[in-house]
Amino acid sequence: MKKLVIIASAALASLAFAGGSDPEIVIDGNSLQVVAATSSVFLNAATGDDAYAQQNVSSNSGNVEIDGTSIQLTAARGSLVANLALGEDAYASQNISSNIGKVSVDGLSVQLTALNNSGVVNVAGEDTRAIQNVASNNGCVSCQPGHH
Structure with a gap:
């Protein structure tokens, strides 16, 4: 359990979320986001009508400016990364080692995302939208919170 708490803390520390027209997060220098997991579960779930689940692991989301090098690394062995939004008009967005927005x-x-004997799952229910990015860039502004 202690290992899961440490990993969850690392995952939360790697989250950068912002919105608006000017950069909400500005990093004047290099950015390093690293999450390493063994025999772990990253689970994010929202249920009900208009449910919204967003999970970011070693990722930047929203309006972010990095004035330097950006390294995003997620390594997992025997682990599961799952994001679920269940309910009518639900929305699930999962980003691993990615930039979105x-x-x-x-x-x-x-x-870089390196997985060994691991799974990545992103699920949204009826009349829903599911967006998943792994080691990628997605400039879809309408894929951000509040645009679903």
Whole structure:
């Protein structure tokens, strides 16, 4: 259990979420986001009508500016990364080692996800939307919270 708490803390520490027109998060320098997991479960779930579940692991989401190098690394062995939004008009967004939204990196960008005997699941229910990014960039502004 202690290992799961440490991993959950690392995952939360790697989350950068913002919105608006000017960068909400500005990193003047290098950004390093690393999550390593063994025999662990990352589970994010929301249920009910208009449920919204967003999970970011080693990711930037929203309006973020990095003035330097960005390294995003997620390594998992024997683990499950699951994001669930169940209910009518539910919305699930899962990002692993990814940038989603208006993210600018003024330097080298490295995104790596290494999985061994692990699974990644993103599920949304009836009349819903599910968006999943693994080691990628997605400039879809309408894929951000509040645009579902």
